[in-house]
Amino acid sequence: MISAVATAPSAAVRTHPAPPPPPSTIEESGLHPDTLAQLLLKTLIAGEASGTGLADRLRLPYAVLEALVQHARVEKLVEVRGATGAGTAGYRYALTDLGRDRATQFLDVCRYIGPAPVPLAQYNAYVRACMSARPYLDRTRLARGFEHLVVNKPMLDQLGPAVNSGKSLFLYGAPGNGKTVIAEGIGHAIGDDIHMPHAIDVDGQIITMYDPVSHQRTGSDAAGGSVIASAVHDRRWQSIRRPIVVVGGELTLEMLDLTFNPIAKFYEAPIQLKANGGVFVVDDFGRQRIPPRDLLNRWIVPLESRVDFLTLHTGRKFEVPFNVLIVFATNLEPASLADEAFLRRIPYKIVAKNPTVEEYCRIFELNCRKRGLPFDPVMVEYLNRKYYQPRRLQMRACHPRDLIEQVVDMCRYQEREPVITRDLLDAACASYFLEEAESQGAPS
Numbered sequence: 001m002i003s004a005v006a007t008a009p010s011a012a013v014r015t016h017p018a019p020p021p022p023p024s025t026i027e028e029s030g031l032h033p034d035t036l037a038q039l040l041l042k043t044l045i046a047g048e049a050s051g052t053g054l055a056d057r058l059r060l061p062y063a064v065l066e067a068l069v070q071h072a073r074v075e076k077l078v079e080v081r082g083a084t085g086a087g088t089a090g091y092r093y094a095l096t097d098l099g100r101d102r103a104t105q106f107l108d109v110c111r112y113i114g115p116a117p118v119p120l121a122q123y124n125a126y127v128r129a130c131m132s133a134r135p136y137l138d139r140t141r142l143a144r145g146f147e148h149l150v151v152n153k154p155m156l157d158q159l160g161p162a163v164n165s166g167k168s169l170f171l172y173g174a175p176g177n178g179k180t181v182i183a184e185g186i187g188h189a190i191g192d193d194i195h196m197p198h199a200i201d202v203d204g205q206i207i208t209m210y211d212p213v214s215h216q217r218t219g220s221d222a223a224g225g226s227v228i229a230s231a232v233h234d235r236r237w238q239s240i241r242r243p244i245v246v247v248g249g250e251l252t253l254e255m256l257d258l259t260f261n262p263i264a265k266f267y268e269a270p271i272q273l274k275a276n277g278g279v280f281v282v283d284d285f286g287r288q289r290i291p292p293r294d295l296l297n298r299w300i301v302p303l304e305s306r307v308d309f310l311t312l313h314t315g316r317k318f319e320v321p322f323n324v325l326i327v328f329a330t331n332l333e334p335a336s337l338a339d340e341a342f343l344r345r346i347p348y349k350i351v352a353k354n355p356t357v358e359e360y361c362r363i364f365e366l367n368c369r370k371r372g373l374p375f376d377p378v379m380v381e382y383l384n385r386k387y388y389q390p391r392r393l394q395m396r397a398c399h400p401r402d403l404i405e406q407v408v409d410m411c412r413y414q415e416r417e418p419v420i421t422r423d424l425l426d427a428a429c430a431s432y433f434l435e436e437a438e439s440q441g442a443p444s
Contacts, residue, residue, distance in 0.1 A: 017129045019195040019237040020122060022061050029064055030119035031201060036060075037068050041077060041103040042113050044095045048081050051089035059115035059198065059235035062089045069093060077102055111264040112206045115198035118236050120318060123200050126237075127321040130194065130277055131306070134323075136164045137189060145189025149181060150362045150397075155350070159186065162348035168303055168326035170334045173352035176396035179329035180246060180283050182352065186325065187244035187279040193218045194277040195237040199266075205312055206266040207258065214274045216241040243278035245271055251288045256298055260313045272308065275324050285330040285337065292337045299326065303345045355397050357384060364400040371404060371418065379420050387429050403428045 023029040026036060036058075043049070043057050051069065055062040066088060072078040077099030081092045095103060142160050162169045163186055171179040198210045219239035247255070259268040272280055286292050302308045302322040311317045330337065334349050343349075355363060361380045368375040383403075387393060404420070406428035411418040 017126070017133050019126060019233045022231050022234050023064055024061065026064055026067070029060065029116065030122050031116065032204070033068065035201065035204060036065070036116060037072070038106040038110075039113070039116060040065060040068055041072065041095065041099060042106050042111075044078065044093060045100065045103040045107070046113075048092050048094035050084050050092050051087075052085070054093070055089070057115070061231075072099065110206060110266050112199065112208070112266040114208075115236050117199040117201035117206055118197035118234075120200055120202045120320075123197055124319075124321055126195070127276055127323050131166075131321060131323050134166065134190075142189045145187075146185040149178070149185055150355070150359055150366065151182070151185070152359065155182075155352075158348070158350045162350065163190065163325065165348065166306075166325065167348070168299075168328065168346045169348035169350060170346055171327055171329045171350055171352055172334055173331065174354060174394065174396065175331045176398035177352040177354060178397045179352045180281060183246070183279055183281040183327040183329060184244050186327070187242055190278070190325075191242050193239055193241050194243075195233070196240050196243075196274075196277075197237050199236075200269075202312065202318055203314075203316055205314070205316075207269050208266065209269045209274065210238050210240070211269075211274050214245050214271070215243055243275050244281070245275040245278070246281040246283055247271060248283040249287050249289065251282065251295070252290055253294060253298060258310050258312065267312070270310070272302075272322075272324055272326075273310075273320060276321070277323050278325070279327060280324045281327045281329060283329050285328040286332045287330075293339075296338050296342045300342065300345065354395050357395070360384075360395045360397075360400065363397055364404070367401045367404045368420070371408060373404070373408075373418060373420055376420070379422070379425060382422055383425060383429070386426075387433065391433070393433065399432075402432060406432060 026033050029036065039058060040054060043054060049057070051062050051066070054065055054069070058065065069078060069088070073080070075098075076096055078093050079096050079099075081094045084090050084092060137160055139156065139160065142156055142163070146156065159182070171182055173179065196210050196215060199206050199208045201207075215238070217238060217240055256270050256272060258270060260266075261268070282295075288295060302324075303326070306322045307319050308322045309317055309319050328334075328337075328346070334343060334346075338346075357380075361377055364380050365375045365377075388395060403425065407420055407424045408418045410424055410427060
């Protein structure tokens with residue numbers, strides 16, 4: 001059906017709107033002056049920094065911070081220790097004893113130090129603009145997202161309308177046929193990159209958004225550190241690859257809500273918010289520690305209204321646009337996991353079928369190419385004749401990769417050049433397939 005060969009997909013067309021331009025005043029930043037003043041003092045508690053250094057750390061033009069720095073000097077919270085360039089942007093600033101005491105008080109309230117947050121209203125406006133500008137995929141563009149895989153045309157023709165709907169879908173079928181890889185291919189096909197704020201501000205509360213684990217940075221912030229050369233866009237927004245967030249059996253309801261750190265006193269965004277603009281894959285759905293019904297009930301409102309509601313520990317509830325394509329990947333029947341009311345909200349249920357012999361051969365060839373091994377179709381014919389047909393084993397898309405990796409491991413152990421032979425395939429099959437697997441399918 002599909003191959004799990006991971007190679008870089010070709011560049012996709014840019015489809016997202018640009019983030020806001022850099023603010024030139026505190027008012028344009030959308031933040032309260034006190035919020036920026038506190039963040040500035042907390043940033044200096046680590047040591048002295050120049051004006052341009054402060055601007056770089058807070059991802060704001062120095063023109064926005066200059067008045068705050070000068071006010072802190074008047075209040076004797078900050079002093080000048082020297083100069084590294086022309087103008088006040090080149091001064092080296094450090095906290096006074098009074099300023100250090102004040103910064104410590106601010107840290108007791110919130111220990112967030114980093115790029116200045118983006119106001120919630122600005123974030124919501126950007127996500128809604130992305131939703132409005134989202135283009136439809138055609139066959140060519142969808143196929144480009146799967147060009148590093150082996151996917152048959154009927155499967156692509158089912159995936160295309162499902163992705164264009166912007167709704168969620170079930171991918172189900174036997175294990176080992178690449179449901180997770182299909183979901184990742186969808187993310188590659190939708191677009192190349194979007195922008196994500198490092199953090200957002202909700203009534204003075206900080207919620208971190210950018211996550212190096214879930215997000216892959218793109219672009220460069222090199223132009224933003226200069227007083228002369230201004231950034232093209234607001235540097236509080238980070239350019240990232242369209243997110244593809246995958247969760248499995250570890251998923252809990254708590255992970256879908258804001259996480260408040262009682263020590264740091266700021267929030268971490270829930271995983272579906274980190275996936276906004278991309279794909280959120282619930283892998284092995286039905287095997288989580290919580291009942292599927294509870295998890296599905298959490299998604300009913302967002303799937304219907306495309307809006308999610310989150311709650312701060314203060315009780316303040318706010319909404320964010322729900323611009324996520326949720327993919328439920330499971331080897332269980334959808335009807336056994338959800339009732340009719342929920343399945344109605346997921347109109348696309350697509351089965352990941354076993355590969356045909358021809359597709360199996362192409363997957364085998366791709367994996368050989370990835371490993372730098374010569375490919376001989378006779379080896380696939382040998383496997384089919386000696387193992388799959390006599391034992392009535394079902395072919396899975398993961399089998400070529402797993403068998404080839406075992407062959408390579410054995411060659412390394414035997415201190416020989418990796419090569420695929422019948423003897424090595426026999427040894428790999430002996431440890432991979434269970435003897436009692438006849439008519440039951442192979443493990444994956």
